[in-house]
Amino acid sequence: MTFDVARVRADFPILSREINGHPLVYLDSANTSQKPRQVLDAMRVHNERHNGNVSRSVHTLGTEATSAYEEARAKIAAFINAGTPDEIVFTKNSTEALNLIAHSAGQMLALKPGDEIVISEMEHHSNIVPWQLLCERTGATLRWFGITDDGRLDESGIADLINERTRLVSVVHMSNTLGTINDVSGIIARAHDVGALVALDCSQSVPHLPVDVRGLGADFIAFTGHKMLGPTGIGVLWGRFDLLAKMPPFLGGGSMIETVTMGGTTYAAPPARFEAGTPPIAEAIGLGAAVDYLTGLGMAEIHQHEQDITAYALKTLIDVPGVRIFGPTTPEGRGGTVSFAVDGVHPHDVGQILDALGVEVRVGHHCAKPTCARFGVPAMTRASFYLYTTTDEIDALAQGLDQVKKVFG
């Protein structure tokens, strides 16, 4: 069966909008994706018919809300092939999930001077700053993989970088700027050989390709709802249950306790231990609906569609004179996020002119300043694709770039 992009697009009300008198060409899904009617409806129906607080009420609404919330957890567990829904911790976003790992796993590991944490130069700031903070608190040393000229992780020094002092490795699965999909198998194997834990930032991979946490072999992954057709305000930490069970809490408060006395508190088992306070209930249910939508289409089919679009986009952009692509220039080992420079024109100006033509791209440092610095630029223009992206939209981007060159020529 071929992927029917027109049918997919019909599910997304926003895609029929006009921007500045032009049909919307939305090429910013790596930033945040659009939401199909099915997700919007699920959230509306929950709020209109089933709203109650979760995990504490005996009344009907509370019970309905709790089942819907826990059903969403189970759907997400199945979506990434987790061993049990108890391995799914709802967070606010990927950033919170990564901070949770840095805080709670960091404390479990009792880090001290001499210990090492390994990240990479390819990370989003959310997978850099929490580790810098952890190292400041504990005296551990932060080390990192570099990036090769063609935008891949430079694993040439892995034997030295990941060593007996390494306690935790946290790297990105798919780069939010370069689009690179990292083959993390070698890194995970090496880390486990030396007894280190591995976390993966899957914010850009889980929305776009089949991810099987048991096959992947990492100890933790983080991802976020709003980049995979769900709402903002809901993210996910997946962790191996035996590790989560050993980790101390992150935030303290309601719902995360076993019992509280004035003298002290014992904590609930995961995932509740890590979900202090009333969670974003409608958002979790919305994410469950997003996962249903993605599963219905098939992640392999979605990934294939994006590979086709990416191949077309790379070919198209390479043919535009003055355009330089950062990262892999063929679709192998990369996803549908393409960052580039237009010779002599600052990305903000590129983005502004494209916006006047209805083409929405991201410009700036993409919260990955070290990656930009690695390629010697302060900012990049980024076009990113999803299941609803068409080749016509890539053509509109290329025409927009011609206009950019006209204004600044």
Next chain:
Amino acid sequence: MMLDSLYQEIILDHYKHPHGRGLRDPYDGEAHHVNPTCGDEITVRVAADFSDISYDGLGCSISQASASVLHELLVGRTSAEIAGIHEAFVELMQGRGQGEPDEDVLGDAVAFAGVARFPARVKCALLPWMAFKDAAARAGVDVGASPEVKA
């Protein structure tokens, strides 16, 4: 196209052919400002008598052209004149495109009136002006109270 009000010929001219660009000695005060959301950067150097204002930076056409216009407008002026021009420019940028700029005071900077209609770009235009103000303060010259940057 609405873009014409943003990318006026004067702005594009200053961007492509910047006036007074490059850091020079001697100077009495220097400031480096960064726009953290977009990564644009500028360094401004000021001689206490305003006989020279030099700058260098990385950024979009709006921020770079704005620095060039600043150089052209402010070099050789008195601190009282500079305070007046600075205030008029900040006011223009915060006017959401409603203000009527005075060309006698603002010269080429009137071309930035259109930028005020693009809230995301107001900070680009103001970046060199805020760095200038800091550099002047470090040179020991007060160029007047500047209102809060709201955009």
